[in-house]
Amino acid sequence: MTKSKMNPSLKFLLTLIISLELSFKVSLVSNIIVIVLALGYLLYRRIKPKALGGMLLATGLAAITVFSSGYIFSDHRDLWYALDISSRVLVYTFTTACLTISTTAEEMARSLEQNLHLPSKFAYGTLAALNIIPRMQAAVKQIRVAGMMRGVYLSFWSPVLYFKAILVALNSADNLAQGMESHGYREGAPRSVIVEVPLTNKDWLLFIFAILLLNLGAFLLP
Amino acid sequence: MQAELTINHLTFSYGDREVIRDLSLTLPAGTFSLLIGPTGCGKSTLLKIMAGLYPKYGGQLTSGQIDLGGRSQAMMFQEAGEQFTMATPREEIIFAMENLGKDKEEFAHRLQKASEFAEINSLLDQKIVTMSGGEKQRVALAVLVAMDVDLFLLDEPFASVDPAARRFLIGRLAKLKEQGKTIIITDHLFDNYQGKVDGVYRFKGEQVDLLTKDEQALLLDTEPIDLHFPLPENEPAAFVMKNFAIKQGRPLIEQKELSIPKGKVTLITGPNGSGKSSLFKAMTKLLDYQGSLTWESKEVAKLKERAYFQHVAQIFQNASDQFMAITVKEELALSKKHASPYFTPEVLGQALADLDLADHMDQVVYSLSGGQKKKLQILLMLLSGQEVLLIDEPLSGLDQKSIEQVVSLLKKCQEKSGQTILLISHQFYGINTWCDYHLRLASRELAFVQD
Numbered sequence: 001m002t003k004s005k006m007n008p009s010l011k012f013l014l015t016l017i018i019s020l021e022l023s024f025k026v027s028l029v030s031n032i033i034v035i036v037l038a039l040g041y042l043l044y045r046r047i048k049p050k051a052l053g054g055m056l057l058a059t060g061l062a063a064i065t066v067f068s069s070g071y072i073f074s075d076h077r078d079l080w081y082a083l084d085i086s087s088r089v090l091v092y093t094f095t096t097a098c099l100t101i102s103t104t105a106e107e108m109a110r111s112l113e114q115n116l117h118l119p120s121k122f123a124y125g126t127l128a129a130l131n132i133i134p135r136m137q138a139a140v141k142q143i144r145v146a147g148m149m150r151g152v153y154l155s156f157w158s159p160v161l162y163f164k165a166i167l168v169a170l171n172s173a174d175n176l177a178q179g180m181e182s183h184g185y186r187e188g189a190p191r192s193v194i195v196e197v198p199l200t201n202k203d204w205l206l207f208i209f210a211i212l213l214l215n216l217g218a219f220l221l222p
Numbered sequence: 223m224q225a226e227l228t229i230n231h232l233t234f235s236y237g238d239r240e241v242i243r244d245l246s247l248t249l250p251a252g253t254f255s256l257l258i259g260p261t262g263c264g265k266s267t268l269l270k271i272m273a274g275l276y277p278k279y280g281g282q283l284t285s286g287q288i289d290l291g292g293r294s295q296a297m298m299f300q301e302a303g304e305q306f307t308m309a310t311p312r313e314e315i316i317f318a319m320e321n322l323g324k325d326k327e328e329f330a331h332r333l334q335k336a337s338e339f340a341e342i343n344s345l346l347d348q349k350i351v352t353m354s355g356g357e358k359q360r361v362a363l364a365v366l367v368a369m370d371v372d373l374f375l376l377d378e379p380f381a382s383v384d385p386a387a388r389r390f391l392i393g394r395l396a397k398l399k400e401q402g403k404t405i406i407i408t409d410h411l412f413d414n415y416q417g418k419v420d421g422v423y424r425f426k427g428e429q430v431d432l433l434t435k436d437e438q439a440l441l442l443d444t445e446p447i448d449l450h451f452p453l454p455e456n457e458p459a460a461f462v463m464k465n466f467a468i469k470q471g472r473p474l475i476e477q478k479e480l481s482i483p484k485g486k487v488t489l490i491t492g493p494n495g496s497g498k499s500s501l502f503k504a505m506t507k508l509l510d511y512q513g514s515l516t517w518e519s520k521e522v523a524k525l526k527e528r529a530y531f532q533h534v535a536q537i538f539q540n541a542s543d544q545f546m547a548i549t550v551k552e553e554l555a556l557s558k559k560h561a562s563p564y565f566t567p568e569v570l571g572q573a574l575a576d577l578d579l580a581d582h583m584d585q586v587v588y589s590l591s592g593g594q595k596k597k598l599q600i601l602l603m604l605l606s607g608q609e610v611l612l613i614d615e616p617l618s619g620l621d622q623k624s625i626e627q628v629v630s631l632l633k634k635c636q637e638k639s640g641q642t643i644l645l646i647s648h649q650f651y652g653i654n655t656w657c658d659y660h661l662r663l664a665s666r667e668l669a670f671v672q673d
Contacts, residue, residue, distance in 0.1 A: 105309075106309070128307045131306070131307070131308065131309050138351070139543070141508060142538065143543060145508060145536075146544045147546055149544075150535075150544070151556075151560045152546050160546060164543075164545075164546075167542070172304055175299065175304035175305065179299065179304060179305035180307050181275060182273055182299070182305065183296065183307065183317065183321060184296065184318050184321035185307075186321070191320045192320050192322075192323040192324055194320055194325070194329045195316060
């Protein structure tokens with residue numbers, strides 16, 4: 001499917017197209033081929049067993065729910081169709097996992113800016129938000145400990161915990177906007193390119209080839 | 223010769239509160255200036271106005287203007303860790319260079335220059351979120367050096383930097399000035415500036431005055447604080463480590479054996495990134511450790527959080543993390559529920575008066591100034607009355623008067639209730655005579671020292 005060095009934006013588009021096309025076209029065999037290929041790719045990229053297990057469990061549950069509403073609780077029972085729509089859940093997750101396992105957030109942001117010419121504000125805003133997540137996780141942990149030290153036990157559904165977490169997030173977001181500006185970022189201003197994200201003919205060939213295969217599969221296979 | 227930097231009849235306020243009133247000031251080109259004043263006086267605000275961040279991101283500029291004389295500028299924030307867009311120093315410098323439209327060659331050259339300047343070569347590809355406070359500050363400084371701006375605006379850039387690195391960096395900044403840069407720095411400590419800065423500006427009321435040469439010389443003539451401590455002998459132990467090890471990306475502490483005295487005040491020092499804060503994290507179960515760490519002969523890893531934290535508490539670097547209610551009064555009421563017997567209503571009233579907090583009872587805690595937050599936080603944690611208190615950099619960002627207030631309160635409370643206190647600090651003013659012992663962390667090992 002996607003190859004290790006494929007351009008991140010094309011990879012992203014490919015994932016999007018696969019997911020979209022397979023949500024409109026009923027082709028259980030294509031779904032299974034995509035899932036198997038994606039799983040093979042994830043194993044080739046040495047996905048952590050724990051991550052794979054968690055993913056299988058979560059999507060498995062979702063797939064079962066979809067299947068039961070599409071078959072068991074449906075008035076017009078159609079096993080093939082029910083299997084198709086439930087396997088789509090796996091298609092979405094597995095192809096997205098292929099994208100995230102082989103692309104860092106930085107590569108993706110750069111590629112969106114350079115290859116798809118999205119506004120840099122969008123690319124770096126998203127990136128910065130992603131970089132806040134580990135900070136937020138640490139903050140929530142610390143807030144809980146700080147509470148216990150004052151005899152306040154904050155459970156995971158405690159409003160105080162969320163109030164504090166939102167305060168931290170708001171403060172971080174404000175500092176971040178100022179931080180970007182203080183490091184020379186201006187909205188809409190031209191930027192140079194220091195780390196290039198190449199978009200080669202090979203990328204395009206791979207992309208077109210994959211789309212062709214997908215369409216052949218989706219329309220010819222049952 | 224570059225144009226001067228001028229501030230013209232500047233008035234700036236947050237809501238109804240005027241922070242700067244009709245300020246006019248001229249800074250000669252190519253100078254190194256130190257901006258001082260009590261916590262919450264408006265130093266950061268002035269720097270942010272110069273950096274073009276205010277009033278865009280906060281406050282109102284009611285009159286006047288600032289003319290930077292056509293200089294490019296960049297600012298380093300007090301919370302250095304919150305200033306980064308990217309995950310690693312190298313990525314952040316790439317981001318800044320792309321913003322400035324620099325090409326690859328120029329980037330490589332500047333990256334090298336900047337990482338040598340702040341000595342962050344070994345940190346370039348480490349995740350910033352895993353760095354210590356002092357390391358983050360050095361990285362933030364490196365980004366500014368890479369940007370090669372004309373005007374450096376540095377807001378307490380050394381608050382968490384160890385003394386050796388501080389001396390080194392001030393020397394480097396003086397070199398930058400010789401290359402024609404203009405540097406404005408805020409600080410609460412005056413060590414190492416003698417002979418390096420050209421002028422000292424003091425915030426007073428809503429105004430800023432330039433000190434005379436004599437006043438400046440007197441202010442900057444700081445004596446290095448001598449440390450003399452005995453070594454602990456046959457003390458009962460609060461914490462005991464055996465083959466204890468922690469790591470954070472890299473190995474930080476590998477301790478064969480150590481016992482930390484009970485009922486005493488122990489100062490912990492060590493260079494930036496050596497693992498002091500991580501040690502506290504291990505003691506508060508926020509970081510896993512290997513080997514054994516016991517408190518009162520019980521393995522910390524096996525103790526239940528809720529029970530353990532009734533005995534062991536930490537005063538975190540960031541004061542806001544410790545607040546659980548809205549107003550000062552409510553915070554105090556919350557802590558009073560389990561208050562230590564030492565704090566009778568009279569003692570508490572006196573403490574509030576001593577800390578200049580008595581007039582702020584109905585104020586929302588998040589709207590207090592940085593120094594007031596810190597003072598309230600320390601008072602709340604003393605009220606909570608745990609037997610062990612871990613205190614991380616309680617004095618950074620506090621002016622001299624606040625330091626004296628805080629240390630005197632800590633001292634009285636500790637003497638009366640016999641708490642075990644572990645204290646991480648890079649500055650020794652006020653605490654050199656208070657601490658009983660000194661633990662130094664160097665080459666991944668903690669050892670009691672006499673100096």
